[in-house]
Amino acid sequence: xxxxxNRVNYLFDFYGxxxxxxxxxxxEMYYKEDFTLAEIAADLNxxxxxxxxxxxxxxxxxxxxxxxxxLYDSYLKRKENGARALExxxxxxxxxxxxxxxxxxxxxxxxx
Numbered sequence: 813x814x815x816x817x818n819r820v821n822y823l824f825d826f827y828g829x830x831x832x833x834x835x836x837x838x839x840e841m842y843y844k845e846d847f848t849l850a851e852i853a854a855d856l857n858x859x860x861x862x863x864x865x866x867x868x869x870x871x872x873x874x875x876x877x878x879x880x881x882x883l884y885d886s887y888l889k890r891k892e893n894g895a896r897a898l899e900x901x902x903x904x905x906x907x908x909x910x911x912x913x914x915x916x917x918x919x920x921x922x923x924x
Contacts, residue, residue, distance in 0.1 A: 817843055819884075823874040826883045835870040842867055886924045893920045 820843045828836055834856065841847040841855065842863075849860045856863065878884050897917040900910050 820871055820874065822884050822887070823871075823878055826887075827874050827877040827881075830877060831870055831873060835866060835873070838863060838866045839870050839874075889924050890921050893917045893924075897921070 820839070824836075824839050824843065828839065831839065838852055838856065841852045842849075847855070849863045852863045853860045858866070894917075897914055900906065900914045900917070903910065906914070
């Protein structure tokens with residue numbers, strides 16, 4: 813559940829501006845502020861079922877945008893490659909093969 817929450821929060825950070833105002837409000841309250849469905853329903857003046865449906869559609873929309881644009885996937889790859897590059901750089905002495913690996917990692921980061 814935490815993994816899904818984190819993913820939705822990242823997708824919201826990337827694509828939240830593409831949602832409607834009501835969708836943004838519901839996603840923000842539920843995934844970022846930990847409101848319950850009942851609390852969101854009261855705030856938006858809709859039923860709990862409508863909140864559930866709104867959240868489901870909103871998350872599906874965020875996932876659709878990610879499938880098209882892959883911004884989150886690209887971010888994860890850059891983060892992973894950056895961590896690997898930092899790990900190589902933290903070695904006391906870099907050898908030729910390490911420098912080549914580092915060069916390739918920097919290329920991957922720049923391309924993504």
